[in-house]
Amino acid sequence: MKINIQTLGCMKNINDSQQAGALLEAYNHQIVDDPMEADVIMVNTCGFIDDAKRESIDRILNMAQLKENDNRKKLIVSGCLSQRYVTELTEEMPEVDCFVGVNEYERLPQILEEIYSGNRVSVARSYDKGPLKYMDRKLPENPYVMHIKIAEGCNNGCAYCIIPKIRGSFRSMPMEDVVKEAEKLAKAGCKELILIAQDLTYYGKDLYGDFVLPKLLKKICRIDGIRWIRMMYCYQERITPELIRVMAEEEKICKYIDIPLQHASDSVLKSMRRKTTKADIQETIDALRARIPDIHIRTTLIVGYPGETEKDFDELYDFVEKNRFDRLGVFKYSREDGTVAATMENQIAEDVKERRLDAIMNLQMGISLENNREKIGLSIPVIIDEVEHNFTAEGVDLISGTDAKSYDKYRDSGHISYIGRTEYDAPEIDNSVIFTSAKDKVYKAGDIVNVKIVDAFDYDLVGEEA
Secondary structure (H helix, E strand, O other), X not given: OEEEEEEOOOHHHHHHHHHHHHHHHHOOOEEOOOOOOOOEEEEEEOOOOHHHHHHHHHHHHHHHHHHHOOOOOEEEEEEHHHHHHHHHHHHHOOOOOEEEOOOOHHHXXXXXXXXXXXXXXXXXXXXXXXXXXXXXXOOOOOOOEEEEEOEEOOOOOOOOOOHHXXXXXXXXXXXXXXXXXXXXXXXXXXXXXXXXXXXXHXXXXXXXXXXXXXXXXXXXXXXXXXXEEEEOOOOHHHOOHHHHHHHHHOOOEOOEEEOOOEOOOHHHHHHOOOOOOXXXXXXXXXXXXXXXXXXXXXEEEEEOOOOOOHHHHHXXXXXXXXXXXXXXXXXXXOOOOOOOHHHOXXXXXXXXXXXXXXXXXXXXXXXXXXXXHOOOOOEEEEEEEEEOOOOOHHHHHHHHOOOHHHHOOOOOOOOOOEEEEOOOOOOOOOOEEEEEOOOOOOOOOOOEEEEEXXXXXXXXXXEEEO
């Protein structure tokens, strides 16, 4: 049977889809890229915030139309949206043959048999309480950059977040299984390994009684073939001196850390049920920068949270201006059913949320440009993501978010040949480096090349092979 798997949302969903692909292949099914060619289409959805839910619903409806034009096809919807709204979706979308929650991927071979027997299936159990199990994954053709989900779920209980109700409580994968998977990825050609979890710094507390991320990092650093190790979603209150020391001492660990801070006003942080304060956050930022001078800190913020006053917002704005984060994303607060914050009074009007988001992003754009200009003249290792594309200025704009006119002197001149990233940039979400190599050299995705930076824009760098 030919199965097309489409993945929306975060890297954790990608992980789940890859596990589903490997399992289905083990049962002699074939994974195909083209939904037109498939007997079964599976849409792995995101259900975190309103925009993600809308994108998921749109994709389901598009695939349902495809199925309607070919009544031999079956349509499966999996992931967070299914887990969260399985009853409502089953009633409202009769064109879907099966809704599968986030804890049901191991049952997919049996589910396929059921739906081809004429049954409609909806399954979305709660997560098991035990450790996160290791499962094989179907790897891409060139797995030069890969992630490992080292834990599932979350225990933090933030007032705005629905993830614990979707993904369950925090469960670590045993350390030996993480190392086993990392070794397997390295043998397959992985050069950049990204460790992910809902709260990476909580890793191991449930299994070992302590936060053992530093110990895990040191084990992974010993694996041959892996060049860069990146950490995503590290909660500030568990960025310990030991973790900072390991980051500073281990050459393979990228001088990059993702810390979802969400806010800088103590009153908002308390309302969010974040277990930290502005002073604690500042202390951690200062400690990271003191021990690792070239550390690049990525963070995400929420504006328009219920009860956020103009004073609270001004405090957040000043905090961003002071700390000059290297990478920063901003979300408008999304009122999610089932969360504590959804029931709060003093919900903020959409136009106020929009104004506050624009103000932070405009501030960050200037900071990013100034930070990027400081790299002009430096030679920096760059991992290649895309090769030999003929970009128009408009095409570059879609990738970078930078004013397309800034690229007029590079487009249609043979200057743009490769798109890559430094160790300071995560794939898909951070800055790019656009560069050329000598004409007699040809590189492929995953190659790491030293690039001299010759120009800088708001969110991208331009260079040439050093």
